[in-house]
Amino acid sequence: MTAILDPRAKLSVVFCLTSLAIVIQDLVLFAGLLAATVGASLVLGGDWRVLYRLRRLAGLFVALVVIQSVFGGNGQPLLQVGQLSLLTVGGLQRGLALALRIVVIVLASSILLRESSRRLVQALIQWHIPYEIAFMVHLAIRFLPLLQEEMQDAFVALQLRGVDLQTLAWRQKLQVYSFLFMPVLAGVIGKARELSIAMEMKAFRAVPERTSHFQLQLQPLDYAVMMGSLSVFVFGILLVFWI
Amino acid sequence: MWDVFSKPFVQMEQVQFGYRRSKVILRRVSADLYQEHCTAIVGANGSGKTTLGKLLAGILKPWSGTVRLEGYSTTALRLGQIGQMIGYVFQEPDRQLFAPTVREELLFVERLQQRLNPTVEGKADQLLAEFGLGHVQDSFPHSLSRGEKQRLALAAVLMREPGFLILDEPTTGLDLERRQQLTAYVQRLKAAGVGLVIISHDDHFIGDNADRILTMAGGEITDDSHS
Numbered sequence A: 001m002t003a004i005l006d007p008r009a010k011l012s013v014v015f016c017l018t019s020l021a022i023v024i025q026d027l028v029l030f031a032g033l034l035a036a037t038v039g040a041s042l043v044l045g046g047d048w049r050v051l052y053r054l055r056r057l058a059g060l061f062v063a064l065v066v067i068q069s070v071f072g073g074n075g076q077p078l079l080q081v082g083q084l085s086l087l088t089v090g091g092l093q094r095g096l097a098l099a100l101r102i103v104v105i106v107l108a109s110s111i112l113l114r115e116s117s118r119r120l121v122q123a124l125i126q127w128h129i130p131y132e133i134a135f136m137v138h139l140a141i142r143f144l145p146l147l148q149e150e151m152q153d154a155f156v157a158l159q160l161r162g163v164d165l166q167t168l169a170w171r172q173k174l175q176v177y178s179f180l181f182m183p184v185l186a187g188v189i190g191k192a193r194e195l196s197i198a199m200e201m202k203a204f205r206a207v208p209e210r211t212s213h214f215q216l217q218l219q220p221l222d223y224a225v226m227m228g229s230l231s232v233f234v235f236g237i238l239l240v241f242w243i
Numbered sequence B: 001m002w003d004v005f006s007k008p009f010v011q012m013e014q015v016q017f018g019y020r021r022s023k024v025i026l027r028r029v030s031a032d033l034y035q036e037h038c039t040a041i042v043g044a045n046g047s048g049k050t051t052l053g054k055l056l057a058g059i060l061k062p063w064s065g066t067v068r069l070e071g072y073s074t075t076a077l078r079l080g081q082i083g084q085m086i087g088y089v090f091q092e093p094d095r096q097l098f099a100p101t102v103r104e105e106l107l108f109v110e111r112l113q114q115r116l117n118p119t120v121e122g123k124a125d126q127l128l129a130e131f132g133l134g135h136v137q138d139s140f141p142h143s144l145s146r147g148e149k150q151r152l153a154l155a156a157v158l159m160r161e162p163g164f165l166i167l168d169e170p171t172t173g174l175d176l177e178r179r180q181q182l183t184a185y186v187q188r189l190k191a192a193g194v195g196l197v198i199i200s201h202d203d204h205f206i207g208d209n210a211d212r213i214l215t216m217a218g219g220e221i222t223d224d225s226h227s
C-alpha cells in the first residue's frame, strides 16, 4: 500500500488531516479526527516512533493545562488551592485539544517521512511547483537529520569543555545556546557552499525547463483517495461550523 | 606485568552498544586503559573505532556492561564532570569550535563562568604559541585551514588539563611538519603523565607514539599488542 499510492494522494490525505487539526476545537470532533489519522497512518505506513518522541512535551502539556485553568478562568473547577483553581474543565479541554492537535499533525506528517524524497519532489514538480523550490524541499528533508547529529556533537563537545548546564544561571544558559549556534551555522554554510559549487558544476540552472525520465502517473485508486480526503475535509469543515 | 602495579584509568567490561536497536555495533568489548600508555585504536572504516572512543569518554552510554572512569561508572557522570577527567577531540573539528576568535576559543568557558584571570590568559597564550596559532589568534576559527582547526580544537581541550586524552584521527589534514610537531607534543603529554588514546589510520604516527595497539574489526577488539 505504501508504495502503491502516488505521493500526491498521500499529500492530499496529510493536508486534509493537518488542516482539520488546526480548525477543529471540539473534543468529540477531535476524537473522530484522531481515529481517522490513526487509520490513515496504519494503512499508509505512518511512523509511530514520532509519538514516542513527543513524550518530552508531556511536561509542557501539563503546564499549559494549569496555565489555561488559572488564567482562562472558565469551566467548573476540578482542583482548587485556596482561591486559586489549578484545574478547570475548560482548561483541561483546551489543553487536551492542543495535545490532540499536536499528535494528529505529527502522526499525519509522518506518513510523508516514509515516502522517498525523490518521489515527493517529483510530485511537487508535477503540481507545477517551481523546480528550485521542490529541490530545496528535497535538500531540507535530506539534511535535517545530519544537522541534528551535528548539533548533538557540538552540544556534547561544549559540555566536555566544562560548560555544565546544571550549574549555570539562566542568563548564561542563553549565552551557551548562542555558542552552540556557531558550529551549526558554520556547518550549514560550509555545506551550502560545497553544494552550490557542485550544482553549478552540473549546470543546475543552465536551462529553465528540466525534463525528468521518472514520471508519476495517477491511478484510479489515487483519484479515489484524493476525492475521499477532499470530501472528508469539506465534511469536517461543515461540521466545525455547525457545532 | 604493568597491570599489577597501576590501576586502570578506564575500565570497559562486556560493553555492548548500537545506535539503533536493530543493529549492534560493539559486541561485548572489554578493555582496560592505563594512564601510563599511549594506546592506539586501529581498524578499517566503520569498524567501530569512533564509537568505542565515544563510549570510553562517556559520550555514549553502553546498552549493557559498564565503562568506569577512575572507578566511576559513566552512566552516573555528567558530561561536565567527565570533561574534567577526559579530554576528547572529535574527528570533525568544525563541531567543536564555538567562539568568534581563535584566542576566545580558549577563554570563553572561563569567561562564561566568570573565572577569567591573568593565569588563565597566560596559559591560553602559551598554548596558542605551542600549537603555532599565535599569528591567527584574532581570526574566525571556522575560516582556518583544516589542520589549524584541528590544532585549535586540541589546544582548547588542553585548557582543562585533563589527565587522559582521546584523539580521534588527529593527523587528518596535518602536513608532515605539523605531524612531527604533534608527535613532539604527544611525547610531552606522555612525559607529563597524561594517558592517551589515539584513533588513527596513520601507521607512521602510531609507530612513533603508541606503546599499545588495539585492533578493531566488526565491532570487536581482535588484537591487543604492546610494543
Ligand SMILES: Nc1ncnc2c1ncn2[C@@H]1O[C@H](COP(=O)(O)OP(=O)(O)OP(=O)(O)O)[C@@H](O)[C@H]1O
Residues within 6 Å of the ligand: A149, B019, B020, B025, B043, B044, B045, B046, B047, B048, B049, B050, B051, B052, B091
Ligand atoms: N550516529 C550514528 N547513527 C547510526 N549509525 C552510526 C552512527 N555513527 C556511526 N554509525 C555506524 O556505526 C558503525 C561504526 O562507526 P564508527 O564511526 O565507530 O566507525 P570508525 O571505525 O570510526 O570509522 P572511520 O574510520 O570511518 O572513522 C558504522 O557502521 C556506522 O555506519
Ligand SMILES: [Mg+2]
Residues within 6 Å of the ligand: B049, B050, B051, B091, B168
Ligand atoms: Mg571514526
